[in-house]
Amino acid sequence: MTWFRDFLLGTPAATHASDVDGLYIFITLLTIFFFFFNGALIFYAAKRWKRRSDDEVTPHITHDTRLELIWSLIPLAVVMLIFFWGFKGYVSAWVAPNDAMEIVVTGKKWLWEFEYPDGTRALNDLHVPVNKPVKLIMHAEDVIHSFYVPAFRLKRDVLPGRYTEMWFTATEPGVHQVYCTEYCGKGHSDMLARIYVDTPEEYEVFLREGDEQVRKMPLKDLGKLVYENKGCATCHSIDGTRGQGPTFKGIWGKMERGTDGKEHVVDENYIRESILVPNAVVVQGYEPIMPTFQGLLRERELLGMIEYIKSLQ
Amino acid sequence: MASENVMHANGHGAGAHADYLDSTKGLWSWLTTVDHKRIGLMYLWSVVFFMITGGLLALLIRLELLTPGPTIMDAELYNRAFTLHGAIMTFLVIIPGIPAALGNFILPLLLGAKDVAFPRLNLTSYYIYVVGALMALSTLILGGVDTGWTFYTPYSSTTGGGVSMMVLAAFVLGFSSIFTGVNFIATIHKMRAPGMGWFELPLFAWGMYATALIQILATPVLGITLLLLVMERVLSVGIFDPNLGGDPVLFQHFFWFYSHPAVYIMILPAMAIISEVIPVFSKKTIFGYKAIAFSSVAIALLGFLVWAHHMFTAGMSLFAGAIFSFITFFIAVPSAIKVFNWIATMWRGSISMKAPMIHAINFLLIFTIGGLTGLFLAALSTDVHLHDTYFVVAHFHYVMAGSNMIALLAGLHYWWPKMFGRMYNERMAAIAAALIFIGFNATFLPQFLMGSRGMPRRYYNYLEQFQELHVLSTIGSWILAFGLFMCLAVLLASLRGKKGVASNPWGGKTLEWEALSPPITHNFEDTPVLVHGPYDYRPQPVPVVVEREQGVTH
Ligand code: HEM
Numbered sequence: 001m002t003w004f005r006d007f008l009l010g011t012p013a014a015t016h017a018s019d020v021d022g023l024y025i026f027i028t029l030l031t032i033f034f035f036f037f038n039g040a041l042i043f044y045a046a047k048r049w050k051r052r053s054d055d056e057v058t059p060h061i062t063h064d065t066r067l068e069l070i071w072s073l074i075p076l077a078v079v080m081l082i083f084f085w086g087f088k089g090y091v092s093a094w095v096a097p098n099d100a101m102e103i104v105v106t107g108k109k110w111l112w113e114f115e116y117p118d119g120t121r122a123l124n125d126l127h128v129p130v131n132k133p134v135k136l137i138m139h140a141e142d143v144i145h146s147f148y149v150p151a152f153r154l155k156r157d158v159l160p161g162r163y164t165e166m167w168f169t170a171t172e173p174g175v176h177q178v179y180c181t182e183y184c185g186k187g188h189s190d191m192l193a194r195i196y197v198d199t200p201e202e203y204e205v206f207l208r209e210g211d212e213q214v215r216k217m218p219l220k221d222l223g224k225l226v227y228e229n230k231g232c233a234t235c236h237s238i239d240g241t242r243g244q245g246p247t248f249k250g251i252w253g254k255m256e257r258g259t260d261g262k263e264h265v266v267d268e269n270y271i272r273e274s275i276l277v278p279n280a281v282v283v284q285g286y287e288p289i290m291p292t293f294q295g296l297l298r299e300r301e302l303l304g305m306i307e308y309i310k311s312l313q
Numbered sequence: 314m315a316s317e318n319v320m321h322a323n324g325h326g327a328g329a330h331a332d333y334l335d336s337t338k339g340l341w342s343w344l345t346t347v348d349h350k351r352i353g354l355m356y357l358w359s360v361v362f363f364m365i366t367g368g369l370l371a372l373l374i375r376l377e378l379l380t381p382g383p384t385i386m387d388a389e390l391y392n393r394a395f396t397l398h399g400a401i402m403t404f405l406v407i408i409p410g411i412p413a414a415l416g417n418f419i420l421p422l423l424l425g426a427k428d429v430a431f432p433r434l435n436l437t438s439y440y441i442y443v444v445g446a447l448m449a450l451s452t453l454i455l456g457g458v459d460t461g462w463t464f465y466t467p468y469s470s471t472t473g474g475g476v477s478m479m480v481l482a483a484f485v486l487g488f489s490s491i492f493t494g495v496n497f498i499a500t501i502h503k504m505r506a507p508g509m510g511w512f513e514l515p516l517f518a519w520g521m522y523a524t525a526l527i528q529i530l531a532t533p534v535l536g537i538t539l540l541l542l543v544m545e546r547v548l549s550v551g552i553f554d555p556n557l558g559g560d561p562v563l564f565q566h567f568f569w570f571y572s573h574p575a576v577y578i579m580i581l582p583a584m585a586i587i588s589e590v591i592p593v594f595s596k597k598t599i600f601g602y603k604a605i606a607f608s609s610v611a612i613a614l615l616g617f618l619v620w621a622h623h624m625f626t627a628g629m630s631l632f633a634g635a636i637f638s639f640i641t642f643f644i645a646v647p648s649a650i651k652v653f654n655w656i657a658t659m660w661r662g663s664i665s666m667k668a669p670m671i672h673a674i675n676f677l678l679i680f681t682i683g684g685l686t687g688l689f690l691a692a693l694s695t696d697v698h699l700h701d702t703y704f705v706v707a708h709f710h711y712v713m714a715g716s717n718m719i720a721l722l723a724g725l726h727y728w729w730p731k732m733f734g735r736m737y738n739e740r741m742a743a744i745a746a747a748l749i750f751i752g753f754n755a756t757f758l759p760q761f762l763m764g765s766r767g768m769p770r771r772y773y774n775y776l777e778q779f780q781e782l783h784v785l786s787t788i789g790s791w792i793l794a795f796g797l798f799m800c801l802a803v804l805l806a807s808l809r810g811k812k813g814v815a816s817n818p819w820g821g822k823t824l825e826w827e828a829l830s831p832p833i834t835h836n837f838e839d840t841p842v843l844v845h846g847p848y849d850y851r852p853q854p855v856p857v858v859v860e861r862e863q864g865v866t867h
């Protein structure tokens with residue numbers, strides 16, 4: 001049966017997929033059976049009782065209650081079975097377990113954005129650990145989209161102004177295709193994403209170093225991404241205006257006077273320390289309100305931040 | 314009253330026996346006619362015109378999908394093409410197709426009536442159809458429409474182009490549909506031949522009745538929904554667009570509250586034709602008259618309770634999902650019953666494989682697949698996987714394009730000699746029917762597989778892995794187009810010949826075969842009186858009065 005399943009549906013890659021596949025194959029066999037059954041009856045009748053002369057007499061059979069009961073009740077029983085089977089699968093895909101890792105998904109024309117629990121974001125590529133429940137909390141920014149992962153047999157509409165959820169436990173390491181399945185205009189068919197299901201080792205690497213996009217990105221661009229995504233931008237401007245914290249524009253190499261009364265030169269170590277232990281030195285005129293980013297940024301992201309600040313002359 | 318006047322004017326003007334085609338001459342006499350047969354023909358040619366238009370669009374769409382990425386057009390043009398294809402085929406071809414074209418022509422004849430109950434309303438409904446059709450076509454000048462035929466908000470309330478015009482066109486077309494429905498219900502209630510009780514009605518009339526019920530009850534909801542959408546687009550009243558404080562899913566509920574019943578507007582008339590064709594070409598009484606009649610009505614009524622099965626992934630409660638799925642399965646049962654009834658009618662019959670019967674058998678086979686694939690979509694867990702993929706596209710083409718259109722062809726070949734008094738080339742018609750069957754399956758069978766493997770619908774671009782199946786489907790579309798073209802050519806070619814078909818070439822027992830071929834303007838020389846049942850093929854038909862005394866129904 002597995003070749004048949006793989007032929008029809010592709011290899012399943014999530015826990016509840018096997019139930020969907022079982023039902024799918026059952027109805028497929030039913031369809032094939034009734035097609036050939038009806039076809040055989042029709043062709044048998046057409047051959048056996050082919051009209052030979054125009055004054056043939058046929059029996060006058062208006063109905064047959066027993067026969068009619070049989071062909072009403074059997075289909076009824078079969079469809080009720082299918083109903084319960086389908087309902088069971090739907091319920092099991094309904095409520096996520098409490099320990100599921102939560103990922104926020106944003107759909108917009110025409111891309112998918114993922115936000116991990118630690119606040120890092122990624123476009124169109126999602127990394128999840130194998131055999132761990134993952135819950136997607138989804139919303140759209142413009143029109144309705146729909147998040148579809150055929151290998152998981154899962155799909156859920158993504159609506160503007162409302163959250164929808166979907167959860168899965170991936171069982172097959174590898175890359176699985178995601179499609180948008182609610183028509184959303186010109187780029188609808190290019191609104192694709194990929195789910196990377198990682199083995200525990202691969203997932204470790206991902207946690208430490210980020211995904212391929214992050215690893216390949218030039219340091220300066222990575223820094224900019226961190227600046228925009230990790231909340232730096234709420235307090236530090238890049239155009240010289242004063243915010244809750246000092247602007248980054250032209251800060252590289254400057255001497256800053258701290259509340260401790262000493263002068264500090266803004267270099268690699270100064271920036272690193274400001275991010276990880278913000279209150280070690282607070283620039284005069286500012287409150288010690290910056291939270292620490294210890295554990296929230298990867299090593300390469302710190303380097304990226306330094307490069308980015310260097311570039312803001 | 315109007316029909317009386319015309320009847321006299323025409324009848325006496327051109328000789329007592331002139332048929333309806335020749336009774337009066339000139340374009341004006343057609344444009345102002347209130348004769349149900351002429352109106353039926355005007356509908357027929359309009360529907361054929363739009364079927365060709367929609368069909369050409371379909372060929373372009375399939376050609377574009379021959380390769381991934383751009384083939385012959387860009388994404389924006391593609392989106393406009395499939396929207397126009399869907400809107401034309403649903404609102405201008407399939408919904409009016411059987412009832413307004415064939416139904417108009419045949420229903421009064423089947424009942425032994427002179428005309429429909431309200432002949433002027435009938436003509437009005439045709440002109441409303443024309444206005445709606447022109448409005449729909451005018452969107453081409455207004456920048457096209459790229460929403461898909463379902464007009465989902467908030468995409469449709471925010472995209473550019475002629476969306477408002479297209480939506481208004483569907484609104485106007487709704488009136489045409491309602492008027493036809495009202496007319497048919499009144500006609501079936503009031504214009505039956507003397508002696509024709511409800512259970513002596515030909516099953517075609519039962520099908521038309523059930524269809525008309527849906528047209529009258531469901532279409533107004535679509536009308537209101539579409540008006541609300543136009544209000545949102547034009548006046549920025551927030552109803553469906555969350556940016557204006559509206560609810561986008563509400564639109565889907567409203568839309569499917571009409572459009573699910575509407576799928577039965579498309580299939581009940583098809584079933585109605587099959588119920589006429591199979592007994593005649595099996596020369597045997599219909600099996601399970603009451604089962605077929607009541608299951609039509611059951612389908613029509615239950616059809617109102619299942620709309621949200623189009624929305625299982627849109628975020629409804631578990632309970633609502635379960636209810637809608639459950640009732641949907643209930644509708645599948647009457648459909649199965651009908652198929653078994655038709656096969657039982659053929660059993661021990663005297664089967665003549667003429668063109669109408671070949672189409673009817675094609676219908677049985679295609680509808681079996683169309684109906685059974687509905688089960689995949691009615692079951693909650695499998696629908697989550699298949700929703701908005703090519704599987705759904707294949708399913709509804711099997712029931713709409715396959716079943717509905719092929720039933721229309723069965724009916725057209727069956728009543729053609731009555732309509733035009735000429736017989737087409739039977740052999741060629743049979744070959745065309747076979748080509749249509751092959752082409753249809755080649756086009757749409759691969760789409761089930763594409764869908765179950767994850768190919769989403771409304772995709773301009775696609776992954777390499779789907780290309781083989783797309784190529785197969787596109788080649789199928791050429792065979793199908795060729796078959797349909799041949800079918801039309803065979804029918805039209807017959808019109809060059811001389812009239813002179815006998816009034817009952819197939820040996821039918823319903824009243825239309827007692828009229829001349831083609832009928833005279835007022836249908837029958839003398840009002841026919843129903844003597845025996847519509848499917849009584851016994852050598853000595855038993856009068857219905859006797860049967861009623863014995864408590865027999867058909
Ligand atoms: C045995 C009977 C049938 C069942 C159980 C059934 C079930 C369904 C279900 C559940 C859907 C929703 C699928 C989805 O969007 O995920 C659907 C779609 C559809 N069905 Fe059926 N169906 C049946 C027969 C028919 C017939 C007779 C017609 C029309 C002639 C029809 C026309 C359609 C159309 C037009 C759609 C999709 C429209 C769209 O999304 O654009 N179905 N069907």
Ligand SMILES: [Cu+2]
Pocket residue numbers: 572573576619620622623
């Ligand atoms: Cu439906």
